[in-house]
Amino acid sequence: MSIAQANVTARVYSATRVIDWRNLPVMLVLGIGAVFMLLPFLWMFATSMRPASEAYQLPPSFLPSRLNFDAYAAVLNSPLPFLRMYLNSFIVAAATTIGVVVSSAMAAFAFSRLRFPGSSLLFGLLLVGLMVPSALVVIPLFYGMAAAGLLDSLWSLILPGLASPLAIFMMRQFMEGQPREYEEAAFIDGASYWTIFWRISLPQMGPPIAALSIIVFTSSWNNFLLPLIFVRKFDVMTLPVGLLGLSDSFGALSLSVIMAAVTMCVLPLLVVFLVAQRFIVESIASTGIKR
């Protein structure tokens, strides 16, 4: 059999595997579910593209009669610094993501690979942190930020998110599933702990780092509570609270403008999610499973 023939056979084989008509009822149910999941996005996008007068029409239509970008122009020309808030959101989400990835990868390495007295106790305490609702720490954090003079600055939004017990737990579980021999071989090769972490362990953490980055970036991008409490000025505001301000300044009649702003907010997340969703599934599937 030639290579070309083998490829064709492999393709046909995989195609028959994917479309298994015996699973038709399951696929139908999942398909309907997927459509329902997409409807709000579709409605959001369609509403942002139609004039305000059409936004509330009954019966509702999902597709606009003509494409209209006025609402997007209104968002960009609004009295609120929308682009500044966009940039703020990006800075906070990116800084938080980098911070969480670095801190959790290093902590995971320490908990999983180094032996030091009290490591189990420390890890247990860390897990206790998972059980504390974030709303509970907001007030103490507020006083802390006020005392440090960080209110009304991006630092007040970045610093509280830099270490995450969940992220450490997730990364540590991934490392536990990886063979220790790599690090041991590097130790025998004379590498320092930092070299072992940086050149051996970290490159293997690609899938959980990708998944964690997406999760942290998304939750930081969507964070509403911290900016609502810690920030009052619009030029250091992030998008979720900024949208609220937009809604206040345009009033309820401007649904198209709000939806245009929301569409612009969601777009980066949607793109990131579509590109990297594979990593999330891979990482979650691999954590906790010993190979």
Next chain:
Amino acid sequence: MATLALRDVRKSFGKHEVIHGVSLDVQDGEFVVFVGPSGCGKSTMLRMIAGLETITEGQLLIDGALMNEETPTRRGIAMVFQSYALYPNMTVYQNMAFGLEQAKLPKAKIRELVLEAARTLKIEPLLQRRPGQLSGGQSQRVAIGRSIVRNPRIFLFDEPLSNLDAELRVHMRVEIANLHKRMGRTTIYVTHDQVEAMTLADTIVVFNEGRIEQVGTPLELYNKPANRFVAGFLGSPKMNFLPGRVADGSVVEVPGGRLPLPQPARHGDSIEIGIRPEHLEVVAPEGATARARVQFTEQLGGETFLYCDVGETAEPSRIVIKRPGQQRFGDNEVIGLAMQPSDIYCFDSKTGMSLAG
């Protein structure tokens, strides 16, 4: 080149002691194989020598210097792991160069040493590949290359062939033997495969439950096992054991007959008799001093294994007989057994220690 000595080495995990005072001397250039069943402590011992586990008590001396607290690099050891442990994010070249980079050698020197080791192991064409693109045998060669490139004083191998298929295992075994002959470095090799132990070792150390049972050359251990455990561990199929009672000074009664004793014993003593399957001969049952009933036969082409019951009791003892060539026996056929008295081993039935002088 180095000597290695263990002085009453102990290892505990919490309150649980797993190595109970091991002492051993390894000569310069010697190939020592640690064997024993799973969980006997041989790998833990190797990891303590490597510096991957702390030594709870006792001393590890390399060339006479105490090494308990030293790093693996200071000990001058290199280790080949069972899983190869090749860094997956690096090429073969980078894998082999990694240890030399840590030693801060100049790039040109690193290149020279890596290429030399690659030539020795015939892995030059693989240098730019990543571990994921290598076969099992190639990975093993690269793992060995990574260890020899650093020119260590002592090589440690932790079951390096157990992930390979049977044919490749034989091939790599010969390569490791040749490599040792060429380099002449002190080597400690852990395996549970007694064929590897018998073929590679200058000295075999048999471990059991965290203790050394016996140290000796392969043939010493095969011919003069110190106890029942060593006798049963070395040899394939394993030695047959039968309970016996000394009838008079030179004969012992066992299930299925009476056997001559290789050395005098006290009348009435309970002892355990050991006979290797290859030392049992099949003779006509009439007039034979011992008899057995064939239960089933395994034909391997070049040799035949007979699984037989001895003793006409409700729970007969099972023995294995290994005969050369192709021999046919019917199920339930009664056969006679013969052997040389010198091939019979006697063990104390309580302590398991050999009764040979």
